[in-house]
Amino acid sequence: MPFNVNEIDLGLLVENMPDLIFYLDMDKKLLSFNAGGNRFLKMIGCHDPSPGDDVLAFFPEKKRKFLLHELDQLKTGKVFSFEDVFPDDQNTCYFDISLYALAGVTGEQIGFCVLLRDTTDKRQVEAKYRRLFHDNPMVIYVIRLKDLGILEVNEAAIKQYGFSREEFLQKTALDWRLKEDQEKLREYLLNVQMGADDGPAGVWRHVLKTGEHIFMEICLHRTRYNNEDAVMTIAQNVTDKLELERRLEEERFAQHKRLTEAIIKAQETERAELSMELHDNVNQILGASRLYLSAAKKSPPARKTELIDKSAGYILDAIEEIRRLCKSLVSPLQRLLTLEMGIQCLAEDVMCVYDLSIKTEICNFESAELNDKFKLNLFRIVQEQLNNIIKHANAANVTIVLSATDNGIRVEITDDGQGFDTALQRKGIGLSNIQSRAELYNGSMEVVSAPGEGCRLVVEFAGREGMG
Known part of the structure; x- marks a missing residue:
């Protein structure tokens, strides 16, 4: 069943709001406050606030003059907001403060509302993330997608590239790329802007302030920075790693070359030894057999048989020698x-x-x-x-x-x-x-x-x- 706005206990609602609220009359004296407002007034020194108290007197002189000036400028229905800092037991508290001009039933201004939102925790979290960003050992910078301008950069990037923070913030992401890589980067970031997946972006060549070329392994994360569409780039210098891989590849190639040369040399040595065995042994045996056969042709029948038998014996020796050579060339693992x-x-x-x-x-x-x-x-x-x-x-x-x-x-x-x-x-x-x-x-x-x-x-x- 719908409720009637008059049935809402506005006082209870205000009392339980997380915001810190106190009200002032037209003379800037305290009218009322909620529990949060009471805590704030005690924090600035007003330990027992009561209606009619000049609570603004507890503000530091400079802040008090500022508040009085802004309250005097307020018109009914207008709001003035700003940020401010107050000490609390040696800690610093941050507040978003809004000033409202209160209107009565007939529309006339009857006082002021001071509403404070405690942003201390938020600021502390932001400070931690800021330290995480600036003190991170990885190179990090934020690129605005609209024009590729640099929105933020951390200390590691400043140290890596050699540019000052001011120089970085006047540059675009194209300024430390080689000319032949600039169009590739534009297309890549345009695809990210159009909805392509972010994440690992591979290895890119970058140019330091000194003109030296390095290789950076890049990872992109789509983000909003100061309400602008941007990517946060996390980069790692892998120049030494790639150089080591190149040297290892060269060493592997050289090792393979040495192995090949050693095998070829061993094969040539083995062939030379085989040639020597064939020439000095088998060739001599076959030569002797040929001599006996030639002699048999010219000998009488009684002598012919003896010479042929001796020739056959030498041929058998040659066959056995060839068998021995073959056996030495074939690995026993094949048999x-x-x-x-x-x-x-x-x-x-x-x-x-x-x-x-x-x-x-x-x-x-x-x-x-x-x-x-x-x-x-x-x-x-x-x-x-x-x-x-x-x-x-x-x-x-x-x-x-x-x-x-x-x-x-x-x-x-x-x-x-x-x-x-x-x-x-x-x-x-x-x-x-x-x-x-x-x-x-x-x-x-x-x-x-x-x-x-x-x-x-x-x-x-x-x-x-x-x-x-």
Whole structure:
């Protein structure tokens, strides 16, 4: 049911309003006040306010004169508003103050209303956000979307770009962009203004006051600032990060190039050795067979059979030599099931040809979960080091240990050969090839050796990235 305005208890309504209110008569003496108004009057020193009190006398002299002047200027139905500050127990209180001229039933002015809204909490929150803005280590500035002018800027931006606050506030967001990027920025901010999503905006090139170019990673947030349509830009200098990434990419490329060169060189060495074997061994055997066949043509029948048999024997030797060469070129992993068996067979083949004792130890290691490329890489590392030992170490005993560690895989190959000074001797093609193979799977290589003390090679792979 609709209520009658006369049924509303205006006194109770005013008394319970959150605003601070007190009323003055035409002589600026106190008429009445609500609970909030009472608190304010006590705050300025009027501890027991009563109707008729000259409460304006409790205001500081300058504020009192200002209030009296403004009250004298008020006309019925008019309002005058302003902001002011009052101390309260060593704290500062902020108020929005409105002065009203009160009219009676017949319209004549009968007094004044002083209404105060306590904005202290609001101001404190604003101050905290202001400190958060200005003291933030990230670069922050506010761009007006209408003309891309700068509305506000924090200390980090001033320090980063080298412009003073006054210089910033006279600029637009285009002024620290390269000319070729300015149209792109206009289009981007126009899309934001038209309703496109804000948030991460990517990496942009900026120009400092010194003329130096930097890269800034930008994030935009649509906002209202001083009642204007704007975006708050949060930026981070990623120039060093991008430079580091570029250097890492160059290093990865150089590492890949070194690996490729090492593999090609190893292949060329292997081909040269194969060519030598074919020329010095197989070619000689086949040459001898040809001589016997030529002699058989000119010999009597009794001698012919003997010469042909000898030629056939040399041909069988050539076939066996070619088979041996083929076997050395094909990894046992292509013929056997496991890496462990492949290394064991490699050791046995080496011991059959060279006066070398090789012991293999497999410790808590299972190759079933490793991919074929990684297993072949491990096999080639062992094969390469055995070749190094055969060629250079003059060793009698070798131990190969393949083990699984808490966080990866470890290959250790130790010999009792003549050793070498690791500080003086540069890595040959063999060790360089091993290191390249280790780095291919983010592994590390360590060589421990000294003259007369043999050599210990340790290759470790941390984690399982690229192995499974």
